[in-house]
Amino acid sequence: MLNISNLRKEFASVVAVDGVSFVATGGEVFGLLGPNGAGKTTTIRMILNILVPDSGTITYDGAPFSDDVRNRIGYLPEERGLYRKSRLLDMILYFAALRGMKRSAARAEALRWLSRFSLDAYRDRKVEELSKGNQQKVQFICAIIHDPSIVILDEPFSGLDPVNQILFKDIFHELRSAGKTVVFSTHQMDQAEKLSDALCLINRGRVVLGGTVRDVKKKYGTNSLHVEFAGDGAFMGTLPGVRRALLYENAAELELDPGAKIQALIGTMNGRIDISKFALVEPSLQSIFLQTVGESNAASAAPAEAV
Amino acid sequence: MIAKVVSVARWEYLEKVKSKAFLIGLFLTPVLMIGMGVIPTLLITQADTRTKVVGVIDPSGAVVGPLAELLESRYRLADGKPNYLLRPLTAGSTVDVKTSAAEADKEAGAGDIEGYCLLGPTPEADTVVEYRSKSVGDIQLVENLQQALRIVLSERKGLSMGLDTVVIRALNVKVDLKQVKLSKTGEKEDSGFLQVFFTAYVFLFMLFLLIVTSGQLLVRSILEEKSNRIVEVLVSSCSSTELMSGKVLGLSALGFTQIAFWSLMGVAASLFFGVMVVTPGIAALLIVYFVLGYLFYAAVFIGAGSPLTTEQEAQQVTSYLVMVLVLPIALAFPAMQNPDATWLKVLSFIPFLTPTMMALRIPIQMPSPWEILATILLMIVSIVFAMVAAGRIFRIAILSTGKSPKIAEIFRWAREG
Numbered sequence: 001m002l003n004i005s006n007l008r009k010e011f012a013s014v015v016a017v018d019g020v021s022f023v024a025t026g027g028e029v030f031g032l033l034g035p036n037g038a039g040k041t042t043t044i045r046m047i048l049n050i051l052v053p054d055s056g057t058i059t060y061d062g063a064p065f066s067d068d069v070r071n072r073i074g075y076l077p078e079e080r081g082l083y084r085k086s087r088l089l090d091m092i093l094y095f096a097a098l099r100g101m102k103r104s105a106a107r108a109e110a111l112r113w114l115s116r117f118s119l120d121a122y123r124d125r126k127v128e129e130l131s132k133g134n135q136q137k138v139q140f141i142c143a144i145i146h147d148p149s150i151v152i153l154d155e156p157f158s159g160l161d162p163v164n165q166i167l168f169k170d171i172f173h174e175l176r177s178a179g180k181t182v183v184f185s186t187h188q189m190d191q192a193e194k195l196s197d198a199l200c201l202i203n204r205g206r207v208v209l210g211g212t213v214r215d216v217k218k219k220y221g222t223n224s225l226h227v228e229f230a231g232d233g234a235f236m237g238t239l240p241g242v243r244r245a246l247l248y249e250n251a252a253e254l255e256l257d258p259g260a261k262i263q264a265l266i267g268t269m270n271g272r273i274d275i276s277k278f279a280l281v282e283p284s285l286q287s288i289f290l291q292t293v294g295e296s297n298a299a300s301a302a303p304a305e306a307v
Numbered sequence: 308m309i310a311k312v313v314s315v316a317r318w319e320y321l322e323k324v325k326s327k328a329f330l331i332g333l334f335l336t337p338v339l340m341i342g343m344g345v346i347p348t349l350l351i352t353q354a355d356t357r358t359k360v361v362g363v364i365d366p367s368g369a370v371v372g373p374l375a376e377l378l379e380s381r382y383r384l385a386d387g388k389p390n391y392l393l394r395p396l397t398a399g400s401t402v403d404v405k406t407s408a409a410e411a412d413k414e415a416g417a418g419d420i421e422g423y424c425l426l427g428p429t430p431e432a433d434t435v436v437e438y439r440s441k442s443v444g445d446i447q448l449v450e451n452l453q454q455a456l457r458i459v460l461s462e463r464k465g466l467s468m469g470l471d472t473v474v475i476r477a478l479n480v481k482v483d484l485k486q487v488k489l490s491k492t493g494e495k496e497d498s499g500f501l502q503v504f505f506t507a508y509v510f511l512f513m514l515f516l517l518i519v520t521s522g523q524l525l526v527r528s529i530l531e532e533k534s535n536r537i538v539e540v541l542v543s544s545c546s547s548t549e550l551m552s553g554k555v556l557g558l559s560a561l562g563f564t565q566i567a568f569w570s571l572m573g574v575a576a577s578l579f580f581g582v583m584v585v586t587p588g589i590a591a592l593l594i595v596y597f598v599l600g601y602l603f604y605a606a607v608f609i610g611a612g613s614p615l616t617t618e619q620e621a622q623q624v625t626s627y628l629v630m631v632l633v634l635p636i637a638l639a640f641p642a643m644q645n646p647d648a649t650w651l652k653v654l655s656f657i658p659f660l661t662p663t664m665m666a667l668r669i670p671i672q673m674p675s676p677w678e679i680l681a682t683i684l685l686m687i688v689s690i691v692f693a694m695v696a697a698g699r700i701f702r703i704a705i706l707s708t709g710k711s712p713k714i715a716e717i718f719r720w721a722r723e724g
Contacts, residue, residue: 048543077536098544
């Protein structure tokens with residue numbers, strides 16, 4: 001369990017993290033979301049004791065940071081967290097040793113993970129000879145080889161192809177079933193939605209949204225209309241009762257005002273585009289994200305981004 | 308705690324010991340040393356194996372004969388043939404000196420003759436005789452020729468003054484200075500200038516290369532860790548103190564590998580050639596200074612290297628440190644001429660120079676025991692200070708990316724931590 005309370009970190013002129021609190025419990029995958037520059041990385045660095053917070057506390061399974069915690073925590077940096085000129089197996093063993101693992105145990109685990117990720121053939125290769133996706137797999141091994149109780153993953157899916165994304169997700173689920181605390185950061189909302197049990201959305205150093213994914217969605221109600229269609233749907237955002245329209249290729253998600261007349265809406269649209277499917281759905285995290293981040297940015301007098 | 312320090316040290320050592328820069332330094336340094344120190348000496352003092360032809364332009368016509376005779380009687384090759392053969396290019400005042408000189412220039416240029424002497428019309432009055440040659444570096448030939456000319460010319464001078472030939476011959480005593488180096492206690496050591504000079508030089512250069520190679524390896528590895536996110540993984544796995552201690556330890560192991568390897572080569576070489584360059588006592592003392600200097604500079608390189616963010620900056624900082632390290636090499640000659648000079652002693656007490664200055668001084672003339680004791684103590688204290696300061700800088704700097712911090716800022720880190 002990772003308990004973060006009222007974390008604050010100020011750099012020369014900016015407040016990077018301003019009163020962030022959240023709890024990630026064991027046996028759950030926790031998503032740390034937010035746009036670029038929101039304070040995710042600073043928060044992660046404080047969790048890892050790389051940066052010391054100006055104020056606030058962090059406890060790891062109930063205890064404050066100590067040398068012992070270093071061995072129970074696993075970390076995957078966004079990318080380029082590997083020695084490029086070094087041999088794969090040597091390097092994995094080094095990182096495992098730094099997390100307090102015995103060499104023989106580390107070797108057995110390393111070989112097991114390498115074969116699970118189909119990297120057997122590369123064990124004596126240099127890191128720089130590996131593709132970006134394979135390097136990401138190696139980083140993942142380095143983060144979990146010592147069986148940590150808390151795993152922190154910074155943008156774990158960057159550079160991964162769909163096959164390996166599934167592999168990573170499987171391991172996420174295994175870690176969760178084993179009762180580990182898994183915290184991962186991302187700015188891709190669809191991933192967060194599929195993977196996390198609970199989340200915390202940070203914007204400009206503050207938590208703007210938090211809780212279990214179910215609670216968050218409940219809070220925003222089932223007031224979204226998902227439409228699949230053919231034709232030009234650009235007009236949809238301007239229809240009466242539509243607060244905001246998220247347009248995709250041949251599909252759209254419409255956020256509705258509470259009193260919106262759905263029948264009338266469909267009728268209006270039907271004349272202008274060819275609707276193949278429509279459904280009333282929970283809002284996606286993407287839409288909640290845009291809504292809350294947009295609102296909070298507008299509230300602080302920033303120019304609202306056009307959607 | 309200790310386990311992680313050992314892990315870092317082991318990693319740093321194994322990764323660097325396999326690196327090309329290290330291997331090249333390990334093998335190339337002794338080769339360079341031999342190349343720089345031994346081969347020129349050997350070549351200079353090596354006896355000729357073939358007869359060398361030297362031309363003479365002698366307008367008076369009176370010098371060539373006796374000179375040739377003298378050279379032939381004095382200098383012989385190992386196989387009994389004359390070492391030098393004089394070729395009279397012109398003799399007698401009837402010939403124009405300029406024309407024959409121009410011709411001789413061509414011959415010397417073509418390599419038909421080694422060179423030639425250009426004598427004046429009244430050679431016994433001359434104080435300067437020109438020797439023209441393509442290679443002016445043939446020290447032995449020049450020296451022998453000079454000595455023979457001096458004898459022949461003074462003989463002629465003596466004859467013209469009415470002295471007896473026997474008297475003149477008796478006056479021409481051949482004297483060679485054999486150099487004997489005395490140690491402080493007055494015991495004689497049988498080593499000449501060149502040997503002492505090159506010994507001092509070799510040790511100085513070895514210490515220099517030792518520090519520079521590993522210093523550069525260290526700075527480059529810190530830079531790599533910083534420019535990637537490896538440093539985040541490292542700092543979240545172990546404390547910065549553990550990390551730095553491990554690096555220093557690994558680097559020291561690297562240095563000792565180098566010293567041990569070179570020492571072995573040195574011992575093997577002295578056994579093979581039957582020459583004892585230094586006594587075991589001196590060697591042990593030199594190793595003490597090597598170790599101290601190495602540890603001190605390890606701290607300096609960490610302190611100076613960890614705030615850097617680009618390869619260019621690293622090269623700049625390394626080259627400044629190289630200059631400091633090179634300074635005693637430039638001082639080698641004056642130090643030989645006057646080993647008791649006060650400035651040598653003063654420079655020996657500047658921690659940045661102490662190891663190299665002592666490596667220079669010890670083979671030349673053993674400094675007094677109090678100096679040795681005092682400089683060793685000074686180095687130990689300096690190492691402790693440098694390590695603490697470097698640790699403080701390292702802790703902050705290792706995570707700073709982007710723009711490099713200002714020097715004033717780095718000093719503040721070192722003071723305050």
